[in-house]
Amino acid sequence: MISRSLRGASLAVITTGALVLTACSGGGDGEAGSGAITFGNWQWLETGRGDAMWEAVTEFEDSEPEIQLEKSETPFAQYADKLNTEIGAGAGPDVFVVLDRQFATLAEAGLLEPLDDAVADADLNATNDNLNIDGRQLGVTWEQVSYALLGNRTVLEQAGVDQLPTTVEDLIAAGEQAGEAGLDGFAVRHQMNEYNGWAYDFPSWTYGYGGSWSDGERLTIDSEENIAGVTAYKDVFDSGIVPVGDDASTFRSKFKQDQLAMIIDNSGTALSLVSDGQLSSEDLISAPLPFPEPGAHQKLVLAVNANGENKEAAKEFVSWAVSEEGQTTLRPSLGASVLATDVPLDEEFSEANPWAETFVELGRTNLSGLPDGFETEADPIMRGVLEQVERVITEDLEPAEAMREAQEALEQDLS
Amino acid sequence: MSYRTVDGAPPGRASAPREAHRPARGRGTRSRRRAGRLLGYAFIAPAVLYLVVFLVVPLLQGIAMSFTDAKLINPTGGDPVGVDNYASTLTADRFWNSLLATVLYTTATVAGTVVLGTAAAVLVNRAFRGRALLRSLLAFPYAMPTVAVALVFAWMYNQSNGAFNRGLGILGIGETGWLTDPDWGMASVVAATVWKVFPFVMLVVLAALQSVSAELYEAARIDGADALNTFRSIVLPHLAPTLRIVALLMTIWSIRRFEIIFLLTGGGPVETTNTLVINVYRTAFSDQNLGVAATVGALGLVVSLAVTCVFLLVERRETKREEAL
Numbered sequence: 055m056i057s058r059s060l061r062g063a064s065l066a067v068i069t070t071g072a073l074v075l076t077a078c079s080g081g082g083d084g085e086a087g088s089g090a091i092t093f094g095n096w097q098w099l100e101t102g103r104g105d106a107m108w109e110a111v112t113e114f115e116d117s118e119p120e121i122q123l124e125k126s127e128t129p130f131a132q133y134a135d136k137l138n139t140e141i142g143a144g145a146g147p148d149v150f151v152v153l154d155r156q157f158a159t160l161a162e163a164g165l166l167e168p169l170d171d172a173v174a175d176a177d178l179n180a181t182n183d184n185l186n187i188d189g190r191q192l193g194v195t196w197e198q199v200s201y202a203l204l205g206n207r208t209v210l211e212q213a214g215v216d217q218l219p220t221t222v223e224d225l226i227a228a229g230e231q232a233g234e235a236g237l238d239g240f241a242v243r244h245q246m247n248e249y250n251g252w253a254y255d256f257p258s259w260t261y262g263y264g265g266s267w268s269d270g271e272r273l274t275i276d277s278e279e280n281i282a283g284v285t286a287y288k289d290v291f292d293s294g295i296v297p298v299g300d301d302a303s304t305f306r307s308k309f310k311q312d313q314l315a316m317i318i319d320n321s322g323t324a325l326s327l328v329s330d331g332q333l334s335s336e337d338l339i340s341a342p343l344p345f346p347e348p349g350a351h352q353k354l355v356l357a358v359n360a361n362g363e364n365k366e367a368a369k370e371f372v373s374w375a376v377s378e379e380g381q382t383t384l385r386p387s388l389g390a391s392v393l394a395t396d397v398p399l400d401e402e403f404s405e406a407n408p409w410a411e412t413f414v415e416l417g418r419t420n421l422s423g424l425p426d427g428f429e430t431e432a433d434p435i436m437r438g439v440l441e442q443v444e445r446v447i448t449e450d451l452e453p454a455e456a457m458r459e460a461q462e463a464l465e466q467d468l469s
Numbered sequence: 470m471s472y473r474t475v476d477g478a479p480p481g482r483a484s485a486p487r488e489a490h491r492p493a494r495g496r497g498t499r500s501r502r503r504a505g506r507l508l509g510y511a512f513i514a515p516a517v518l519y520l521v522v523f524l525v526v527p528l529l530q531g532i533a534m535s536f537t538d539a540k541l542i543n544p545t546g547g548d549p550v551g552v553d554n555y556a557s558t559l560t561a562d563r564f565w566n567s568l569l570a571t572v573l574y575t576t577a578t579v580a581g582t583v584v585l586g587t588a589a590a591v592l593v594n595r596a597f598r599g600r601a602l603l604r605s606l607l608a609f610p611y612a613m614p615t616v617a618v619a620l621v622f623a624w625m626y627n628q629s630n631g632a633f634n635r636g637l638g639i640l641g642i643g644e645t646g647w648l649t650d651p652d653w654g655m656a657s658v659v660a661a662t663v664w665k666v667f668p669f670v671m672l673v674v675l676a677a678l679q680s681v682s683a684e685l686y687e688a689a690r691i692d693g694a695d696a697l698n699t700f701r702s703i704v705l706p707h708l709a710p711t712l713r714i715v716a717l718l719m720t721i722w723s724i725r726r727f728e729i730i731f732l733l734t735g736g737g738p739v740e741t742t743n744t745l746v747i748n749v750y751r752t753a754f755s756d757q758n759l760g761v762a763a764t765v766g767a768l769g770l771v772v773s774l775a776v777t778c779v780f781l782l783v784e785r786r787e788t789k790r791e792e793a794l
Contacts, residue, residue: 135754141542245735
C-alpha cells in the first residue's frame, strides 16, 4: 500500500513538474529551430522590390518547414528609431536587417546574438570581417550597396547629353543642358528632415575626394579632402541644376517619370527604380561617381536579437541565408549589391539590367562610410557634419569654415 | 398663517421627534457623508490612477533619467552622472538656439491663431447667406489629420515645383526656399500651423460671442457706437476671459507641438525650427542619448510651468480687477 502511494505521489510530482517545465518553455528556445520568427526590414515596403525580396526569403520555409517567417514592416524613415527603442526595451523582431552604424551600437550594448555556429559552414567574403567583434560574428552582410551616378536615357537624349559625366564640372554642364530643355538636371538628398538617408548618401562626396571622417584615433572632419568634397557639393547646388527641396521620394519619382536627368543613388534604389515598370532597365544607365576617388558604401547587416523569443530558429534562418542555396535565392531580389558571399550576379538579371555591372565594379573599391574608431558615435558625427553642410548650401558658408566648426564642435561633444 | 414643516406638520410637532432622535440621525448623517466621500473618491480614482500611471510616474522617471547617462538601447542601465547633463546642456548653443526657436514659434503661432481665429469668429457670427457653409469651410483645417496637412504644405512649399513658387513665378517674382532658406523656414512652419489650428480658436470664440446679450448690442447701437467701438467696448471685454484661456492652451500646445514641424523641416533649415520638442526627439533617437534628452525635456517642462504660472497670475489679477469694477 505504502509503496503504491509513494509511486502514485512520485508520479504526480514528476507529471506536475513536467507540465510546469513544458508551460515555462512556452515554445521558445525549448523548441529549438521551430515555430514562428519575425523578420524586421524596411525593404518589405519598397515598391516592386519588397514583394520579390519577401518571396525569395520565404523560400527558406521550403527547406525548414518547421519554421515560419513573419514580416515586421516599418518605413525606412522610422526604422532605426523604432528598432533601437524596441530592442532597448528587450523586445523587437527575432531577426532583422540593420544599418551598419546602428549595428555598431547594438553590438557594443551586447544586444546581438553571436552567429559563429550558424555561419560556420558559409563561405563568407571580406565584407563580413568588420561584423566580427572581439572574435564573435555578431552579424553577416545582408547587402552592401554602392553608390553610382544614374541617368535617365530618355531625358539625357532630350537634353542632348551623349554620355554620363565623369567630373563634377561635366555634371554641372550636363545638368544645365537638361535645364535648358525644361527638365531638372540632377538631384541628391540635402535636407535634415531626411537625415537617416542623407547621412549615408553624403559620404560619397568627401570620400570621392580621398576624405574620411577619422584616422582611427582622431576626427578628421576638417581635412583638405573633406573640404574639397563639400566644395564640389556646394558647386553643384550653386549651379542651380538641383531641384532644391525635393526629397528622395520626390526626385526618384521625377526620375522615373522622365522629368529629371541624373541622380546619385545606391544599387538598392536602382533596382527599385526599374521594379514597378515606370522606368525600363534600358532607360536606366549608370556610371562611376564623377569624383577622382571611390565613394563610400552602405552596409545592411543581418543580425539576430539576443532577447528574441526564438533565437535558434532565427539562427537557422541566418544559416540558410548565407548558404549557397540561400544566396542564390536572394541574389535576384538584392540586385547588384555585394552579398555575404561572392555569389555572382544572376545571368538573366545581368542581361535584363545592364546598369548593374557598374555597381559590381564599384563594390570592389569603395569604402565604409563609418568613421573608423568612432563607429558607435557615427550618428552624432554625421549629424554635426550635415548641419554644417546644410549651412554651406543655404547660408553660403565657406566649406573650410563649416568643416572647421564641425570638427571643433564634435571634438568638444565627444570628449 | 402658520409655518409648517416640509411634510406639512406644524413646527412644534415636527421638531420634537427630531430632537429625540438626534444621536441616531447624527450617526446616520456621518455615515452617509462618509459614504458620499468614498463614492467621490471612487469616481475620481480611475482618472487619478490614469494620471499617476501615464503622467506622474513617467514624469518622475524622466526627471530621474536626466541625472544618468542612459542610452536608447539600454534605457534602464544608465549610471548616475549628477548634474553633468544639466551643465553640458545649459552651456551648449544648441539648447539656447532651440529655446529661442520655441519662443519664436510659440509667440508667432499664438498671435496668429488668436488674431485669425477671433476675426473669423466675428465674421461668421454675423447673419448672412451661406454662413453655415462658411463656418464648415473654416472649421475644415482643424478636422484634417496633421500628417496630411504637413504633406500638402510640403508639396506647396516645394522650391522647384511647389504651388507657392509657381504662383510667384507667374507674378514674375523669383523662387523662395520656403523650407530650405533659414530666413523663411520658421515663417513657413508657423503659417502651416496657424492654418491648421486657428479653427479651434474660432469655434471657442464663436461660442463666447453667442453668449453676448443682444440687448448690449442694442444699447450700443442706441448710444450711436460704430462697429469698431462696439467691438472694443462690448465684445472684447466679454471675450477677454475666453481669449486668455485660449491663449494659454495655444501656448502650451505650441510648446509641445511636434508632428507638423518634424514633417516639414525636421528642425532645419540650419536649426531654425529645432524647437525644444524636436531637440528632445533628435537627442533621444538620432544621438540615442536618453539622459541628455530627458534633461532637455525637464528644462522644457520648467519653461512650460513658468509660462503657465505667468498666465495664471495674469488671470487672477484680471479677475480681481473685474470684480472690483
